[in-house]
Amino acid sequence: MPSTRAIRGRIRSVKNIAQITKALQMVASSKMRRAQERVEQSRPYAEQLRELVSRLARVTGEDVGNLALLKQRPVRNIGYVLITPDRGMSGALSSNINRKAATSALDQQKTFAEQGTRPGVEYVAVGRKGRDFVMRNSFHLTAEFTNYGDRPSLIDASAIAQVATEAFLNESVDVVYMVYPKFINTVTQQPTVAQLLPVQPPGDDSNAGHETIEYIYEPDAASIFEALLPRYIDVQVYQALLETLASFYSAQMVAMKNASDNAKDLIQDLTLTYNKARQAAITTQILEVVSGANA
Amino acid sequence: MATHTTMHVEVVTAERELYNGEADELIAPGTEGMLGILPRHAALLTTLKPGTLRIKLNGAEEPLFVSGGFLEVSNNQATVLADTAEHAEEIDQARAEEARRRAQERLAQTTSNTERAELQAALQRAIERLRVSDIVRRRRGPRIEMPQQEQ
Numbered sequence: 001m002p003s004t005r006a007i008r009g010r011i012r013s014v015k016n017i018a019q020i021t022k023a024l025q026m027v028a029s030s031k032m033r034r035a036q037e038r039v040e041q042s043r044p045y046a047e048q049l050r051e052l053v054s055r056l057a058r059v060t061g062e063d064v065g066n067l068a069l070l071k072q073r074p075v076r077n078i079g080y081v082l083i084t085p086d087r088g089m090s091g092a093l094s095s096n097i098n099r100k101a102a103t104s105a106l107d108q109q110k111t112f113a114e115q116g117t118r119p120g121v122e123y124v125a126v127g128r129k130g131r132d133f134v135m136r137n138s139f140h141l142t143a144e145f146t147n148y149g150d151r152p153s154l155i156d157a158s159a160i161a162q163v164a165t166e167a168f169l170n171e172s173v174d175v176v177y178m179v180y181p182k183f184i185n186t187v188t189q190q191p192t193v194a195q196l197l198p199v200q201p202p203g204d205d206s207n208a209g210h211e212t213i214e215y216i217y218e219p220d221a222a223s224i225f226e227a228l229l230p231r232y233i234d235v236q237v238y239q240a241l242l243e244t245l246a247s248f249y250s251a252q253m254v255a256m257k258n259a260s261d262n263a264k265d266l267i268q269d270l271t272l273t274y275n276k277a278r279q280a281a282i283t284t285q286i287l288e289v290v291s292g293a294n295a
Numbered sequence: 296m297a298t299h300t301t302m303h304v305e306v307v308t309a310e311r312e313l314y315n316g317e318a319d320e321l322i323a324p325g326t327e328g329m330l331g332i333l334p335r336h337a338a339l340l341t342t343l344k345p346g347t348l349r350i351k352l353n354g355a356e357e358p359l360f361v362s363g364g365f366l367e368v369s370n371n372q373a374t375v376l377a378d379t380a381e382h383a384e385e386i387d388q389a390r391a392e393e394a395r396r397r398a399q400e401r402l403a404q405t406t407s408n409t410e411r412a413e414l415q416a417a418l419q420r421a422i423e424r425l426r427v428s429d430i431v432r433r434r435r436g437p438r439i440e441m442p443q444q445e446q
Contacts, residue, residue, distance in 0.1 A: 038310075045307040048374055052340070052367060154309040154379070215369070218327045218341035227342050228365065231378070235309055 007274040011267060018263035025256035032249035039242045046235050050202050053232050056225040057201030068169055069199050069229045077120045078108055079173035081164055083180035083240050084130035085248040086147055091255035093181060093189060094129035100191035101179040122173055124163055157238035168197040180240040181247035187254055189247035199229055302334040304350055306375040313359060313380050314350060321373050322349040323366050332373055339368040345420045347427045355439045358383045360427040362420055383431035386424050395421035
């Protein structure tokens with residue numbers, strides 16, 4: 001049994017850890033609420049935009065195939081935009097996203113290998129955790145965006161989208177996927193893979209009443225569509241960023257709550273051991289005194 | 296319920312919602328020219344250039360700056376999807392003035408065509424910002440009472 005002094009030291013250090021995790025838990029929970037609000041606020045715009053894109057895709061019909069951002073082509077290289085948190089202390093969140101990206105890339109390569117091609121994979125890392133992962137595994141990293149903070153703006157997202165779009169347009173990659181943790185609720189974050197490029201116009205999920213409206217287009221449907229698509233990509237990235245932040249803070253909150261609870265349990269166990277050790281020491285001393293007096 | 300016909304107007308950016316309510320008239324800077332939208336306007340879809348968006352209701356007016364985006368009108372509902380948008384009160388005049396001066400200076404020096412186009416756009420944005428903010432300073436009419444939005 002360790003000495004009482006050693007146990008006292010451990011109790012003190014665990015108490016310190018508990019204090020820190022408890023503080024971080026509270027910070028994370030308030031930041032999570034704000035991150036969630038931001039996700040909510042971005043929704044009206046994103047929904048309207050999605051509706052416009054799907055409507056214009058229907059209206060422009062065959063002409064659509066000519067737009068560079070929509071063009072499917074044989075895949076020789078795959079691009080991944082890997083969106084992860086900048087910081088840790090969030091349990092398994094970062095490694096789950098990274099694993100999702102890596103397995104998705106492997107699956108893709110396997111599928112193409114069956115068709116006789118072997119496409120390369122390139123990464124654009126957003127967030128430090130993803131960048132570190134890509135570097136550690138010596139995957140091909142084309143760009144990195146780190147320290148995007150708590151309030152990324154549409155301009156930040158637009159910069160990321162532009163890197164992906166340029167790579168797609170100059171044919172260094174032929175398809176771009178985005179991997180990010182979808183925020184489901186406080187305890188669940190779902191690492192998700194979504195195709196960013198070529199743009200797949202969303203299906204029409206609104207009621208069919210819209211179909212019959214004949215729009216006046218100014219200047220014309222095709223040019224509006226062309227102007228709309230880059231925005232659509234920006235917003236997809238922007239929303240993914242916001243969801244990543246909401247996921248990160250909720251994962252951090254849960255992880256820190258678990259850590260605080262564990263610390264509390266540990267303190268209880270250690271206190272018990274400490275008291276036992278103390279009693280044992282006293283008993284031994286009494287025994288020594290008694291046996292000394294008897295002798 | 297108003298006795299006359301109004302339309303519903305929504306102004307949203309990716310970051311927030313700036314206006315969501317009724318209006319008698321909407322004046323928007325379309326790329327093909329200024330547009331006046333009245334209630335029961337025909338379905339319309341257009342791109343916007345940097346400029347002033349005016350929403351009018353019961354003689355009151357709400358001017359907004361938009362840096363570009365899209366306007367959709369259908370079913371007596373006008374939706375403005377702005378790249379960025381600001382209430383006139385939010386515009387920092389000194390900053391806009393500074394941006395305009397900088398853009399003008401650099402425009403005089405640059406030779407590259409792409410840079411020239413970018414600076415022209417920046418200059419345009421600064422000028423329009425100042426214009427919107429001027430409207431408010433000289434305003435006589437009342438503001439539109441905005442429905443309270445929860446924070």
